[in-house]
Amino acid sequence: MLTKVFEDIFTSGNIKYLFIGLGYTILAAVVTVFVALVLGTILALARNYEKRVLGRIAAVYVEIFRNTPLLLWIFVCVFMLPKRIFGDAYIRGVIALTLYTSSVLAEIVRGGLNSIAAGQFEAARSQGFNFVQTIVYIALPQCFRRIIPSLMSQIVTTVKDTSFLAQVAIGEFFYRSKIILGQLPKHTSVTTAHVFTLYLFVALIYFAINFTLSTLVRRYQSKQHHV
Amino acid sequence: MTGNGPFAWWRWQRLFSDFSLILGGFGRTLLVAALALLLALVLGTILGLFSASHSKILHAITRIYVEIFQNTPLVIQIFFYYNALPYAGVVLSSFMIGILGVGVYHGAYVAEVIRAGIGSIPGGQMEAARSQGFTNFQAMVYIILPQTIKIILPPLTNLAVNLIKNTSILAIIAGGDLMYHANSWASNGTLSYGPAYVVAGVLYFILCFPLAVWARRYENKLKNREFVTAETVELISEVIEC
Numbered sequence: 001m002l003t004k005v006f007e008d009i010f011t012s013g014n015i016k017y018l019f020i021g022l023g024y025t026i027l028a029a030v031v032t033v034f035v036a037l038v039l040g041t042i043l044a045l046a047r048n049y050e051k052r053v054l055g056r057i058a059a060v061y062v063e064i065f066r067n068t069p070l071l072l073w074i075f076v077c078v079f080m081l082p083k084r085i086f087g088d089a090y091i092r093g094v095i096a097l098t099l100y101t102s103s104v105l106a107e108i109v110r111g112g113l114n115s116i117a118a119g120q121f122e123a124a125r126s127q128g129f130n131f132v133q134t135i136v137y138i139a140l141p142q143c144f145r146r147i148i149p150s151l152m153s154q155i156v157t158t159v160k161d162t163s164f165l166a167q168v169a170i171g172e173f174f175y176r177s178k179i180i181l182g183q184l185p186k187h188t189s190v191t192t193a194h195v196f197t198l199y200l201f202v203a204l205i206y207f208a209i210n211f212t213l214s215t216l217v218r219r220y221q222s223k224q225h226h227v
Numbered sequence: 228m229t230g231n232g233p234f235a236w237w238r239w240q241r242l243f244s245d246f247s248l249i250l251g252g253f254g255r256t257l258l259v260a261a262l263a264l265l266l267a268l269v270l271g272t273i274l275g276l277f278s279a280s281h282s283k284i285l286h287a288i289t290r291i292y293v294e295i296f297q298n299t300p301l302v303i304q305i306f307f308y309y310n311a312l313p314y315a316g317v318v319l320s321s322f323m324i325g326i327l328g329v330g331v332y333h334g335a336y337v338a339e340v341i342r343a344g345i346g347s348i349p350g351g352q353m354e355a356a357r358s359q360g361f362t363n364f365q366a367m368v369y370i371i372l373p374q375t376i377k378i379i380l381p382p383l384t385n386l387a388v389n390l391i392k393n394t395s396i397l398a399i400i401a402g403g404d405l406m407y408h409a410n411s412w413a414s415n416g417t418l419s420y421g422p423a424y425v426v427a428g429v430l431y432f433i434l435c436f437p438l439a440v441w442a443r444r445y446e447n448k449l450k451n452r453e454f455v456t457a458e459t460v461e462l463i464s465e466v467i468e469c
Contacts, residue, residue, distance in 0.1 A: 067388065067435035068428045069395035071406055079413075079420050080233060104468045111466060150465055157468045160300035167302070167399050174303060181310075192314040199311045203299045210298035 005193045009201075014180050021176035022205065024090065028172065029159045032097040033105075036158075037151070039098070040105025045135065047106070048113055058106070065103035071164055073100050078168045093165045101158055108150045112143035149224075152217045156210045163206075177202045238419035242426065245412060249423075252408030253430050259325040259404060260391045260434075266330030267390065268383075271337020276367065278338065279345045289338060296335035297469070301396055304328055309400045321402040325394060333390045336469050340386065344379035345371060347459045378449060381464045384442035388435045389469050395431070405430055 046058040065073070077096035078089050086092050116139055124134040144151075166175035181198055184190050242249070274292060277285035296304070305328045308319060319327070348371050356366035398406035409427035413420040442464075449460045 063436060063439075064428075064432065067392075067439055068431045069392040069406065071395045071398060072424060072428055072431065075406075075410055075420070076424050080424070104466065107466045111461070115461065154468060156298065160302075163300040163302040174300070174306075178306075190314075195311045195314045199303070199307050203303050203307070206300055206303065207295070207298045211294060214294070214298060 002193065002197075005191070005197050008184060008194060009180065009198055018173065018176050018180065021171055021173040024171060025159070025162045025173040026209075028090075028094050028097060028162045028165065029155065031094055032101050032158050032162075033151075033155050035098045036101035036105050037109075039102035040107075041109050041140070043102060043106035044109035044113060048110055049131075049135075062103045062106050065100050066107070070096070070100045070161055071167070074164055074168060078170075089168060090165075090170050093168060093170045097158065097161060097165075101154070101161075104154060104157075105151075108147050108154065109143060111150070112147040113139060115146060116142050149217045149221050152213055152220070156213045156217075159206065159209055159213075173205070174202060233419075233421035234425075238417065239422045241417060241419060242412070242422040248408050248412055249405065249426060249430075252403060252405040255322075255397075255403050256391070256394050256405040257434075259322065259329065259397065259402070260387075260394050262326045263330040263333065263394065264387055264390055266326060267333035267337050267386075270331065270334030271341055274334065274338035275341025275345065278342045279367065279371075281363075289342075293335045293338055296332050297339075301328070301332050301393060302399070304332060305396055305400060321397060321400045324400060325397045325402050325404070329390060329394055329396070333386060333393070333469065336386050336389075336467065337383065340379050340382045340463070340467075341375070343463050344375040347378060347463060348374050378460060378463055381442040381446040381449070381460075382467060384438050384445075385464075385467060386469070388438050388442075389467070391434050391438075392431065393469070 043058040043062060046054040047062065049055075073096040074093060077086075077092045077099070081092050081095070083092075086095065120138055120142070121134055124138045129138065162172055163174045165172050166178065169175065171179075177198055181190070181195065184194060274289045278289040280286070305324060308324045308328055309321070312319065345367075352370055352374070353366055356370040357363070361369065394404055395406035396402075397404040398410055401407060405427055409423040413423035446460060446464050
């Protein structure tokens with residue numbers, strides 16, 4: 001019976017359809033994390049080293065996005081951003097993910113910057129570095145090295161977060177699996193085995209990606225502790 | 228403010244005349260968050276203690292639980308309970324799914340926080356307690372855990388903030404929470420998304436922001452105190468987003 005279930009679900013057409021969705025999922029996560037890292041670094045620098053206008057704007061931004069749900073921002077971006085300027089739902093969905101994730105990364109980067117000893121800044125100054133040079137050549141490289149584990153954990157979270165996009169009919173991995181499930185009755189009665197097989201398959205793919213990343217984080221952390 | 232913009236005044240008026248709907252959703256969000264948090268704390272504490280025990284089987288149970296629930300999306304877990312379980316004869320209300328789904332998911336994170344907290348207490352504490360005739364279990368309950376609770380309060384509070392935000396997932400299974408009512412109110416009829424999302428955002432913010440501020444203040448206070456080093460506090464309170 002299980003072979004019948006597999007034949008129904010994993011037709012070559014379905015597999016291709018699903019894995020294109022997985023491609024969209026991974027692309028969304030990668031773009032989100034990279035753009036959010038840039039934005040988050042700018043926000044963190046502003047909040048830490050410019051306490052008047054920019055710093056306050058950065059603080060307000062971070063607090064607003066950190067204390068409201070991601071799903072809200074996905075709804076806001078997908079339903080309210082004008083299509084003409086921001087493009088199709090996928091792009092608007094990734095914009096929502098990026099805005100939200102930037103606030104998290106801003107806090108992670110700020111934590112990294114705060115953990116750098118004050119002596120580093122004094123030493124750089126005494127060697128004739130100006131402020132920008134100190135940030136670029138001394139502070140940020142040390143900061144990024146320190147926050148690698150947190151960054152990788154955030155990638156895991158972002159990969160999981162992309163599944164929210166299924167909710168606004170964006171054709172990523174999870175959404176496509178639901179479509180396949182919906183189309184099955186045309187060929188066969190949807191049995192318990194069909195539903196469970198498909199859900200377990202989808203969960204397994206997410207698990208494989210995220211577990212690999214989490215394991216790398218742990219390896220890296222235990223290596224750091226031994227040094 | 229007049230005319231037909233997304234934030235036009237008449238849209239706000241409409242929203243405020245239906246405000247009891249939004250408040251009902253807010254109440255549902257509060258209730259689900261409180262019960263899910265309770266479940267997460269109970270599960271997380273049990274699993275955290277498992278991983279501090281000497282039993283290999285208990286270790287394995289905790290590891291498997293944490294890895295499965297942390298490495299798959301909450302959205303999939305919720306849909307599994309909602310769409311797949313009924314095929315196996317288990318039909319849960321969306322209210323129950325909210326509490327169980329969100330509670331079980333965050334329980335994995337609570338377990339990790341508690342494990343890290345117990346690990347941060349110097350080994351000498353356990354040895355001293357044992358030498359005074361405490362059993363392992365007594366030492367854990369009377370000596371180790373009370374010290375642990377202080378250090379893990381900031382990360383646990385941040386987890387609670389995440390949990391509150393994640394209850395918005397109920398909106399996707401018609402769970403009657405704040406996000407659901409804001410969204411369905413806006414998409415039925417006048418498409419007044421602007422006011423609905425602003426109000427929902429403000430209400431979530433009112434719940435989450437005070438908790439986040441408290442966690443940060445308490446964390447800073449801990450860093451300047453007594454038996455734990457600032458590094459330990461930082462390590463345990465790493466920014467967790469789930």
